[in-house]
Amino acid sequence: MKSFPYRHVLAAATCLLLALPAWGAEDAPAPPPLPAPVEDAAGTGDVSALIDAGRFEEAIVALRPLLEQERVEGNVLFLYGLASLEASQRPARTEEEREILLNEAIAAFHAMLVEAPGLVRVRLELARAFFLKGEDDLARRHFEAVLAGGVPEQVAANVQGFLAAIRARDRWSFHVGAALAPDSNIGAGSEERTIYIPVFGQTLPFQRDAEELTSSGVGVALWGGAEYQVPLAERWRLRAGGQASRREYEGSQFDQLYLGTHLGPRWLIDGNTEGSLLASARQRWVGTVPDNRELGARLEVARRLTPRVTVYGSASWHDRRYRTETDGDGPVWDASLSGSWVVTPTVRAQLSAGYGRERPGRERVRERNRSRWVGADVSVILPLGFTVGAGGEVRWTDFDDEWIPFTPQGEDRADRTRSLRASVHNRGLTVYGFSPQLVAVYEERETNAQAHDYERTRGEIRFVRQF
Numbered sequence: 316m317k318s319f320p321y322r323h324v325l326a327a328a329t330c331l332l333l334a335l336p337a338w339g340a341e342d343a344p345a346p347p348p349l350p351a352p353v354e355d356a357a358g359t360g361d362v363s364a365l366i367d368a369g370r371f372e373e374a375i376v377a378l379r380p381l382l383e384q385e386r387v388e389g390n391v392l393f394l395y396g397l398a399s400l401e402a403s404q405r406p407a408r409t410e411e412e413r414e415i416l417l418n419e420a421i422a423a424f425h426a427m428l429v430e431a432p433g434l435v436r437v438r439l440e441l442a443r444a445f446f447l448k449g450e451d452d453l454a455r456r457h458f459e460a461v462l463a464g465g466v467p468e469q470v471a472a473n474v475q476g477f478l479a480a481i482r483a484r485d486r487w488s489f490h491v492g493a494a495l496a497p498d499s500n501i502g503a504g505s506e507e508r509t510i511y512i513p514v515f516g517q518t519l520p521f522q523r524d525a526e527e528l529t530s531s532g533v534g535v536a537l538w539g540g541a542e543y544q545v546p547l548a549e550r551w552r553l554r555a556g557g558q559a560s561r562r563e564y565e566g567s568q569f570d571q572l573y574l575g576t577h578l579g580p581r582w583l584i585d586g587n588t589e590g591s592l593l594a595s596a597r598q599r600w601v602g603t604v605p606d607n608r609e610l611g612a613r614l615e616v617a618r619r620l621t622p623r624v625t626v627y628g629s630a631s632w633h634d635r636r637y638r639t640e641t642d643g644d645g646p647v648w649d650a651s652l653s654g655s656w657v658v659t660p661t662v663r664a665q666l667s668a669g670y671g672r673e674r675p676g677r678e679r680v681r682e683r684n685r686s687r688w689v690g691a692d693v694s695v696i697l698p699l700g701f702t703v704g705a706g707g708e709v710r711w712t713d714f715d716d717e718w719i720p721f722t723p724q725g726e727d728r729a730d731r732t733r734s735l736r737a738s739v740h741n742r743g744l745t746v747y748g749f750s751p752q753l754v755a756v757y758e759e760r761e762t763n764a765q766a767h768d769y770e771r772t773r774g775e776i777r778f779v780r781q782f
Contacts, residue, residue: 396423
């Protein structure tokens with residue numbers, strides 16, 4: 316395997332990776348046996364013998380001088396990561412020592428996968444390091460990628476054991492992110508300047524005010540959430556969590572704030588199936604004032620069909636209440652089905668479809684609508700640390716009444732909204748466990764209602780958690 320400048324990646328990733336509570340090695344399945352991933356190009360046979368003999372600390376000491384070289388062989392990285400991983404599980408280790416060693420292992424495996432993402436054995440050891448550190452979401456993702464790598468049956472069985480252990484021990488989980496968000500059409504306004512309205516049997520043109528047209532700008536977006544799962548019985552958990560997001564532009568007209576919370580049981584039905592029934596509360600602000608609140612419930616199910624394919628289903632019902640425009644009060648519900656397919660260790664695809672319904676009060680019957688949508692996404696991990704993604708969605712929304720004077724007489728309003736997404740980031744650029752990601756979205760709505768069509772191009776410069 317060719318060498319590459321590793322010192323800077325390892326040093327940065329080691330000191331910047333975030334920590335979560337760890338899980339003891341005694342709870343993990345045995346490490347899956349696989350052949351070494353690379354040839355012994357650096358003459359590290361003695362070090363391999365030390366690792367085989369369980370003399371991990373001596374192996375680390377022997378390898379560290381090789382890591383100080385300008386260019387480091389891949390086999391050195393792998394052996395150093397493996398020795399650090401195994402040394403972290405010594406019973407006499409303090410939590411601080413244990414975490415430092417796990418971070419060293421993660422950084423070494425990370426550096427190798429930045430250069431060559433197709434190394435299944437390296438990805439397996441990275442997943443195991445995340446598992447031992449308690450980073451279950453990351454461990455799960457890498458274990459799933461390993462299963463797509465055509466590994467031997469014994470290895471696949473061990474990986475399934477890790478996934479089962481992750482599923483059974485879920486406790487705290489977190490997500491957080493931030494982005495700069497340029498937008499060519501913040502309020503999704505139409506660019507139509509002239510609309511035609513029937514007046515006394517004639518159709519007359521009217522000019523729209525300039526403030527009704529599109530507004531562009533650069534905003535800031537923040538989002539995050541947390542959940543804790545309390546064990547109730549062998550197959551039952553109590554889930555409690557919350558989410559928040561904020562999007563802000565210059566001024567306050569287009570600012571948005573969302574808060575949500577949920578509480579309810581999770582049932583581990585069998586080794587591949589689970590379901591949750593959650594009470595849910597949501598509150599939204601538009602500008603600087605509350606807009607609406609929702610109380611209801613959500614059902615979630617998931618089943619792993621094969622080692623590579625998992626399906627997810629959800630359905631929710633909420634009673635929506637507005638703060639001032641109470642004639643818009645009414646139920647909203649939706650249902651969706653999606654599938655995730657790990658095509659190869661470096662390619663992941665997802666398909667989704669759904670249906671939704673909104674029924675405000677009789678005074679706003681024309682705003683009652685039903686929506687259907689389908690979408691697809693794919694992400695590909697490339698060499699040199701790059702990951703690219705692309706996807707799209709089509710949504711059809713049919714309203715229950717005419718939108719006079721915007722729709723032709725006798726026609727109910729009907730919309731079709733299409734969106735395309737693309738993203739790119741480099742996994743080798745990591746700060747505090749986060750990598751910058753560029754996201755671009757193009758959105759277009761076609762409708763038979765005048766002044767309600769639009770085009771919109773928006774982007775985000777995000778910071779996302781990687782490895």
